[in-house]
Amino acid sequence: MQYKNLGRSGLKVSQLSYGAWVSFGNQLDVKEAKSLLQCCKDNGVNFFDNAEVYANGRAEEIMGQAIRELGWKRSDIVVSTKIFWGGPGPNDKGLSRKHIVEGTKASLKRLDMDYVDVLYCH
Numbered sequence: 001m002q003y004k005n006l007g008r009s010g011l012k013v014s015q016l017s018y019g020a021w022v023s024f025g026n027q028l029d030v031k032e033a034k035s036l037l038q039c040c041k042d043n044g045v046n047f048f049d050n051a052e053v054y055a056n057g058r059a060e061e062i063m064g065q066a067i068r069e070l071g072w073k074r075s076d077i078v079v080s081t082k083i084f085w086g087g088p089g090p091n092d093k094g095l096s097r098k099h100i101v102e103g104t105k106a107s108l109k110r111l112d113m114d115y116v117d118v119l120y121c122h
Contacts, residue, residue, distance in 0.1 A: 001044025017047035024062040025055025033066040051082035052107050064111035081107045082122035
């Protein structure tokens with residue numbers, strides 16, 4: 001696997017990444033997610049992407065649980081998520097400071113992580 005700088009962030013990310021958009025929560029459970037993520041990592045993928053809106057947050061829960069159960073060292077992977085489409089309430093979506101803070105905290109809780117490496121505006 002080749003790795004590239006992610007902009008000027010200092011992060012080195014694999015040229016291929018794995019995103020949970022159409023798979024986790026809608027098609028795959030934790031057991032299948034673990035197998036898929038491990039295959040990615042075994043082939044050099046270190047960058048894993050998610051979003052608060054994927055499967056209504058379930059994709060983040062599955063990815064976080066799978067990573068935890070695999071026993072991966074958090075510093076060995078790069079995890080991103082996206083904020084914008086958080087929910088039905090008037091402040092549950094968008095890019096207000098309020099939603100960025102609250103949406104990020106909710107994503108971290110679902111991922112069961114202390115931080116994400118990249119936070120995208122979705």
